[in-house]
Amino acid sequence: MCTLMNCLGYGPHIRQARRDAHRERDRLMNAQEPGTKTVITSGSKAEGLTRMYESDMDMMYVVEGIMCLENGVDSDKLPRETTVFTLNTGVCYHGHSRLNLLGRLGDIIPSIIRDALCEDENWRVFLSSALLVDAQSDIAPTENEIRHERAGPSMPSSSGPIHTDNVFSLRCHCPVILSRWAERTRHWPPPDIVRKVVTMGSFVTPVGFKGSEYQHLEWRICFNTGENELMSSLNNTQVYIYVLLKMVVKDVLKPVKKEITSYTVKNIVLWLAENNPQAQFNESNLFYWIREGLEKLRTAILKIELPYYMIPERNLMAACGLDDGKKCTWENTITDMMNEGSNTLLRLPRIRKAIISHPEPLMWYNKKRIETELLHLNLWNRIIQCKNKNGVVNMSNPMLQALFSRRCDLVIEVHTRMNRKGSRLNDLIKIGDMMLM
Structure with a gap:
């Protein structure tokens, strides 16, 4: 199976080549068009786990000159031209926040930010996530670009066979959240990777918690660059577990309304890696860990609960819209797969075709x-x-x-x-x- 995974383009060398190429592309784009935003490739492309046209490209556009700070963090060390917002997390669901203007505007405020400012009844100034996405949709499309309906914080688009999820975001400095993550007792990642992830900081993206009365004002805290680093530090067996579980979700469960996503699977694998000795993740144990991953996935579906790896208080399954009928169907399907042992992978079209043609x-x-x-x-x-x-x-x-x-x-x-x-x-x-x- 590990030989097949290498043949299918999931081996360490091609993964690294993809990561290097996408980082170089980001560098070239940012060097060619320096200014109000920085481009960062994230998701499966940055992880080196998908082919060029295999899945959407996740592109994050970080608006420069803006910084969001956790409560209590001193803003005096920031350049005077920086516009500063504070994270108001106390009134939002875990992992989400409202952005309050800290009382100072930078020298140059991008129009996409200025147009998203609003006031409440007490004249406090907030940055509206909904207004920012609306302003993003007003940006003229490039040649041959087709725009699609908004999906969460993303404004998807396509150009020929390339499908892109475009997300505007802001830099965020939240040392308390990151220190809580860094101080956990763990088997993985090693201390040098933990320190590196902490230095990478975080971002906020324009999407509120589903069902919240103030969803239009809320932003979600995320750690895209840190998670890219974490995924790059997984060993081969852990990567194969992740890829195979993603195939299970896409090709067997086939969620229609994104009740479960590849991000759900990613968090399951990150928790497995943190809570178990690295030496246990080897090629001879691959099927054992796939079964463990399936069990974690089944539990998440049954309980409608999966803690976010970076902020465990946030439940990734909350408001996922999973109905009882689908829950029961998926539970039975996953149970059958767990009982099938290694034969369960024959359910996956790409693996089945590879075995036939090998x-x-x-x-x-x-x-x-x-x-x-x-x-x-x-x-x-x-x-x-x-x-x-x-x-x-x-x-x-x-x-x-x-x-x-x-x-x-x-x-x-x-x-x-x-x-x-x-x-x-x-x-x-x-x-x-x-x-x-």
């Missing part, structure tokens, strides 16, 4: 597919480097030409073999896109 066709195809993906990641970054100030790409760049040429050669190789096996698909662009899905 070893030679699978090894050959995935070698071509992984090279294609790495070329495409390099192409993305090279295109950014070859753009002029007007956004026009210099297509005559030798490196760009070489990358396009090699990618074309790989797609033709795959197309030729497909035809020999009886396929009649001759659309090379479609074949190239399918290799990245």
Whole structure:
């Protein structure tokens, strides 16, 4: 199974290559367009766990010149041009907050922030999450971009096969919350990773707690960059557990209204890693830990309760909208899977197809597919480097030409073999896109 996971593109080398490529893309984009916001790739792309077109790209746009502070944190050390908000967590559900203006505005306030300010009956100034998302939707789309309906804090969009979740966020300094996390007794992560996560701080994103009377004013505290670091420090077996459990949710349970998400699974794996000795997570124990993960998932569904890894008081299952009928169905399905042992993975289409085609066709195809993906990641970054100030790409760049040429050669190789096996698909662009899905 671990060999199959490597073949399917979840091995350590391809994961690291993906992480490096997306970090480099962020660096290039921020260097090319310095100003009011910083781009950070998060989620499965930043973790190196999904192909180019396999799932949505989670893009976070951090508004610069703004800082949100926990109560009691001194703001005097911040530059005078910084606009400061305080976290008012006492009136919100755990992990959420209202943002009160601390009495000073920076020299330059981005319009997306200024337009989201509002007052209550006592003339206190708040930053409205709902108004900020509305202001975000007013930003003109780029060429070929299609906007979709809001989803939580995100304004999703698509351009061809690329689907993106776009979230505006603000930097947040909450040392008390992070110190409570750091001081927990744990087997994992090691002390150096704990210290690194603490230094990365946190963010607030524009979404309130479902059902709250003041949802339009509330923001959710999150730790995107810290969680990226935590996921990167998992060992191979823990990564495979995460990927396989995500497949269970997507391909077996198939939630329609996001009652359970990949983020639910991520938190289950983080808790498993923290509460158990690292030495126990090895290839020979993979199926044991998958069963443990399924049991944690079943418990979360039955009890409608799963503590958020960074702020345990926040229940990730709260207000998830899971009805009794679906709860019962999923409980029975997961119980059956736990009783099936290793055969349960045959329920997963990608694993089943890999087993059928193993070893030679699978090894050959995935070698071509992984090279294609790495070329495409390099192409993305090279295109950014070859753009002029007007956004026009210099297509005559030798490196760009070489990358396009090699990618074309790989797609033709795959197309030729497909035809020999009886396929009649001759659309090379479609074949190239399918290799990245």
